[in-house]
Amino acid sequence: MALDLSTRRIAARQPFGGVPKGKASQDAIKGMTLSHIVLPLENPLSDAKVLTGRQSALAAVDIISCEMVSENGHRGMGFAYTLRAGGSGMFALACEIADRIMGHDPNDIGRLWELLRWQTNSLGQGGMSYQTIGAFDTALWDMKAKVAGLPLAKLLGAHRDTLRIYNSQGQYLQASIDEMKAAADRSLTLGIGGIKMKVGQPDGQEDLKRIMAMRDHLPDDIAFMIDANQQWDRAYALQFGKIVDEVGLAFIEEPLDALDIEGHAELARNLSTPIATGEMLTSPTEAIQLVQKGGCDISQVDALRIGGVTPFLKAMAMAEAHRVQIAPHWLMELHVHLAAAFPEEAWIEHFHWLEPLFDERLEIADGRVAVPDRPGLGLTLSDKARDWTVATQDIGERGRA
Structure with a gap:
């Protein structure tokens, strides 16, 4: 049957970028x-x-x-x-x-x-x-x-005014065990509530030795995490994870390649220790798929790596819907606002690296960081x-x- 185009009409669609400004637009x-x-x-x-x-x-x-x-x-x-x-x-x-x-x-x-x-x-x-x-x-x-x-957290609708905070300061692989212990003590003096150490050395026994030394050194009420920075394969990560399941770690971070969602999901199903990953993802689509496919117990999606606050809010909503916790990667100056708007308790990662960029400092005490009371992000360049x-x-x- 021939189609009579002269009698057909297709409704006009609004341009994707929006129509010219209306009365609601009052600034530029x-x-x-x-x-x-x-x-x-x-x-x-x-x-x-x-x-x-x-x-x-x-x-x-x-x-x-x-x-x-x-x-x-x-x-x-x-x-x-x-x-x-x-x-x-x-x-x-x-x-x-x-x-x-x-x-x-x-x-x-x-x-x-x-x-x-x-x-x-x-x-x-x-x-x-x-x-x-x-x-x-x-x-x-x-x-x-x-x-x-308003502070950005309040504009978004904050659930709390303080959040748990942890750091890796002094816990990198070039540090000796004594240096790591001393660095952890300094962090706890600052009011940090959790210590994360780096692992992933070729000699797994050395990793285990350092883990046990730090666990014995830290007070029982201080959370302890490890970060393999994507250096293990699936079999090794499962073996290592089962060994440290009894240590009581708050989480194991990035045991596998960042894009191995299926592998991370397998670890999350088979280990008692929570699996945290997501910091290396660079789009909201990846961040959402990570959660949808069960690729983590804790999403560490980094707002700026996936495009800013706008896509992060979408990723955060997906984490909430799937009952996944969040511990946003780095950028505490921004993430303290975003994580405060998440219904469940979140972790904020303390890094002092960016502090010299700004005139302001975040307040840290008793294992928690406070949401600033200044409008916006509350930051000015130094x-x-x-x-x-x-x-x-x-x-x-x-x-x-």
Whole structure:
């Protein structure tokens, strides 16, 4: 039967990027200052990936900051990061795509995230493109919370004002057992509530020796975790996990390759110790699949690695729906706000590396970290951050205050 096209009509669809501004739009992005900051570490750090020759020791952190201003004079500051490689590429990409959201209402955060995602679509859905988008996304959320006069956690709907906090400071593989014990003591003096040590050496007996030495050293009320940094295969991880099941670890982190969701799921089914992973995932799709497929007991998804606050909220909702706990990777300055909006108790990972970037400090006491009471993220870039800046680009009006 022939189709008579003259009598057929297809309903018009709204343009994906949205229609021209209506009465609800009362502001617009007027300018940004993008900066590439290289933050040096006091001492290069080595985990199992370095010991096996897969990576070089970590000596610096590359930060991409986005300082944004709107026509109504509102400001927001966001950032992205990478380790070892990619900082210059992320900065160049940020400068290239920033125009895509200029002039748009900064309150339309979800729509602006999609505009940036489609602008970088040829680079793939994830990876460097999404990590770069995270700088813009966090700046927009920072601005929105500041306009509301609320800490970001309160804007999102906080379930608590303090969260459990742990760290790995001094627990890397280059440290001796005595050095690890001393570092743990310093951390506990700071008010840290959990200690995570690195494992994954070629000699598993050495790992076990260090684990037992630290477990015996730590008070019983201090949580203890281990992190293999993706260095085991499935058989070895299961064998090692069964041996340490009696130690009472809070979790085993990244025993397998980050993308081996099936392998992590098998470990989660067969070990008593919770399996934590997800920090290396670089898209919300991966983060959601990890939880849907039972690939972890604890999701460690990193907000900036998957594209910022907007996709992290989706990943967090999926974790809640599947009764999976969260312990977001690194970035305590951001994750303290996001994890506070999660219904179940979460872990925050303490790293002092980023502290010199900001004028403010988080309050830590009695094993917990407090949500800041300052509006937005509650952060301003320090003079040191300006000194470590290797490149700057203004888009539209200067975004730096």
